[in-house]
Amino acid sequence: MKALAVGIDLGGTNIKGGLVRRDGSVIVKKSVKTEVQKGTGPEPVVGRIAGLVADLIAEGGVDKSELVGVCVGSPGPLDSRRGIVYETPNLDWKDVPLSDMLSPLVDMPVFVENDANVAAFGEQWAGAAKDSQCTIMLTLGTGVGGGIVINGELWRGVNDVGAELGHMIIDYAGRLCGCGAHGCIEAYASASALARRMKEQVEAGSASSLRDAILAGEDVDAKRIYEAAVDGDRLSREMIEETGRLLGIAIVSYVNIFNPDCVVLHGGLVNAGDMLFQPLLAEVNERCFESSLRVLRVLPSALKGDAGIVGAAGLAFQRAEDIA
């Protein structure tokens, strides 16, 4: 049984890669700039991934024959079975057969997975949700991504567009979401939505230490709102607490649907700690069935920035065995 796998986390800005053991530990990790140039097609980026794989093998001082393969976590939508990335706005890709393009360059099997699914798998395989029977993961970023792991297997949906947990509706007459529907949790509780709600409050006249910056058009993001809250800004604190409450309400629904033993939250916003988690857990504890709460843990990501590479490597092990 081959002992190693490479996990790749393909983002619009950086490509991260890791050489990973079967216990989820990382031997060496490395990242390169994605450097997408419009109109050049996917080849330059695919070539950069192949170079990253070669570098990881060299720096790890291992032999290629010890590797089961490579798995790339990519923004979607994509076809995980055939390894085709349908569309990624940041990369300017359209129907890219990533597995077929990368596999000959690295001379081993290449698997492709949705990036949120990869992170969820990573947490269940070697992170916060280790040994969990049912893990629900939310990634809080520009949007709210999701992943579902049941009995150690990702549930991807019938045609790979499941686990869109950010598009569960919590207020059907509420905020317009980027997806075109109203009231999705993503429209309330992503890092971007937090910044947007903050801006609305300030524009409506609420006092805040961030008022001048926001009105001057500065890019006041979730991190800055958190820092202001820590420094005593009341509006910032209220906005983060409200985010926690709304996430808590969404989690109640996931819990009633799945009865999971683990809900993992991922993304920079999670660093807000108690300010986010206390109101979140208050909603969960108040609204969920007691029997569900008996098995439930709600946890921050343990793998953090490495969830993508570790999860992708874990999936390379799992999927290489499936085809073996």
Next chain:
Amino acid sequence: MKALAVGIDLGGTNIKGGLVRRDGSVIVKKSVKTEVQKGTGPEPVVGRIAGLVADLIAEGGVDKSELVGVCVGSPGPLDSRRGIVYETPNLDWKDVPLSDMLSPLVDMPVFVENDANVAAFGEQWAGAAKDSQCTIMLTLGTGVGGGIVINGELWRGVNDVGAELGHMIIDYAGRLCGCGAHGCIEAYASASALARRMKEQVEAGSASSLRDAILAGEDVDAKRIYEAAVDGDRLSREMIEETGRLLGIAIVSYVNIFNPDCVVLHGGLVNAGDMLFQPLLAEVNERCFESSLRVLRVLPSALKGDAGIVGAAGLAFQRAEDIA
């Protein structure tokens, strides 16, 4: 391989039973009154189930040796692995070890499952969702029950309290639900909730042909509201259409979460047909991702009143094989 199984549908009013083949067809079915007498414990009802099983075998003209076992669909909460029914308000049961009590009486393996799960399994095994890879089922009755079947297996949750699809929140500041939370779909779209919303409208002064009956305190149920709608009552029609829209909104969330190929609706309310389904499908088609819609079918139950006995028999086959 034994060719037959008995499925039992245990309700507060009736116990229904069926002798079922491996293709889901029913050889003979039969029902008896549940006749619960407070304070007598579960024995009389368990005895009645055993009698029903014996009658089915006799009337079917089959030999007991052809049966894999019995599965009882029961109101929950319950422990499906150990066959213990924790609580059933209508039966006045508390921690009843149904499998252990019934198995010696019928002299074969006895399995216990949540009734909504049983119906979902039945539809996927031999009903509207046959051959589906992922079925989501909603039963519209006093409450809104749910069932999830993925790759032919029920997802029951980590401790058997999953698939509470009626307790997904669609309006977090909305109607108080029986579960104590606000805005669950059950509080809007069960048959009982329809009757309640109708009553509220009438009490608030809306015109309706059912006005006098409602104000006189008559029990105007979903069926009567549907009949009034067919007879031209505008308020009744609006209330049913609104139920369809709200169910549609909930289904959008299930679809975004699961990316299923089949959503099945079960219960008397489904007989409202287009009046319910048209507004429902309009929401689904407007709010879901196009890629999800490509694989999705939203269907009324095919097994209807037999979903309980057929589904339970199907689970008896599956679970008997699992322990074999």
